[in-house]
Amino acid sequence: MQYDLIDLRLFIAIAEARNLTRGAERVHLAPSSASHRMRLLEAAIGTPLLIREPRGVRPTRAGEALLRHARQVFAQLEQLHADLAPYAKGVRGHVSLWANTHATHAFLPDSLATFLQRHPQVSISLEEHTSPEVVMAVARGEVEVGVVADMVDGAEVELIPYRADRLVLIAPADHPLARQPSTAFAAVLDYPFVMLHSGSAIHTFTMNAAAALGRHLEVRIQVRSFEAVCRMVSAGVGIGLVPRSAVAEASARQPLAVIELQEPWARRDLQVCVRKRELLSRFAADLVACLTDSEEERG
Template sequence: MKYNLTDLRLFIAIAECQSLTHGAQKAFLAPSSASHRIKILESSLGTALFHRQARGVQLTQAGEIFLRHARQVFAKLEQMHSDLAPYAHGVQGHVRLWANTHAIHSYLPNDLATFLSHNPQISVNLEEQASSDILAAVARGDTEIGIIAGHDDHQDVTLLPYREDRLVLITSASHPLAGTSELSFSDVVAEPFVMLHAGSAIHTFTMNAAANLGTHLNVRVQVKSFEAVCRMVASGVGIGLVPREAVKQSGSPSLAVIGVKEEWAQRDLKICLSPRTTLSPFAAALVDHLRPEGV
């Protein structure tokens, strides 16, 4: 390889400025030096990256591809520095934790705040993923700890209790269904719904529940948090299906809560571990902290 990070920064600067001269200035290089570096870069890659024009440069198709990858290189470098930065400030251990939407929005903020305040030498890399993806990642060893919802025992992982919760229907206080104590999901599947964004675990779960009834949900609005779901529903935009804990945390007096008859509404959260992987002392300490007392 006959190019380095300086060449990549120069290339990105020229591409963004659409000018070799201005790109060279942005990269703190003389135009002649910049031109020489770009020629060596193109020679090394075996293809032209720019169309030279009278008033600047334009990326070739190969240049467009190279620009995308060059930006990804620097994004990865920034992530690397971000991951390493805590160790320069006294952090001695790092734990990777994947959790589903419910856990991240409901329980983990307080639990992690308490854990990290008692363990300042530990950092936690938390990612939001669907429960099925978390199961697979833990089984592969891609993450040390997972928190999932609604899965029975899985042969490739060990499941420990974390929190008990249940999905409930919510409506505005003025909705015709308000005051109903319990309904089947089939009773409301035709109603307009307010949901978390596509790709969230509960969005996928709810859409699958509707598909099992042979129908599609009427999704009126998609938002980024359970708090936003509760606020939209309270305003009369539609109805929602959320964990009971999310309703408690919203504290909205304008919501009516309706029980769901189906067994799948019980969505207890569980800690997911690989039986083939020995936890680091830091990860083991986090698991002990997350498990309910007496379990």
């Protein structure tokens, strides 16, 4: 197969516009040139990509597959440019960091801001994953640094204390749970929940905790941040499961009842996870040192 990025960009434009002429205009080609390129592209791939209709075109099944992959190609190119751009501006190092939801939302923004101020020549890519996924990625050498709340048995990694916190239930101030200082997780599974979005590490963790009890959660709404969880709970949409650190900020602005969870897994002391600290690259070692400094040194 022989085709280039111009062909792929043209195909995306035509498929999205559902019209060859308008698609050609988007990529600054004459309609005749665009039509010729599309015929060559179909010949190279060996199957029709567009169904010609009286009022335009639409992708065939093969065209839909090409459209999906072509979009991914350009998304990856954009990421390539984003990854390379910092080096043109003097960035000399890069660290990949994986962390669970709790760390990503509650503590890492401040910690990473401090690190990047101290190390302007370093860039960081941060990805959110469940703690077991982070541990295993570090153990396999796929990522140098992680922040987790759970260990995986048998994983050959080192854990260094980062932050102490715990998960708590939150409820509207007038909710029946509001009068209870603590409760078991099983006792609240009949209530509707406000949760972070599907795919977030804490969403996966909470659903698994319910499944371990043979239950399913009734999720009324999914949102993108702990702050949004707190606001929805305060408005009476449902109850939520969030880190205590997330409640401290939210409760100053809205009424919330905080109920302790009587579960060993509610304690969520976060730890920095590395394969072997002495084998870290220079910039990864600097990041770990910044994350695990004493509070006095951080300030």
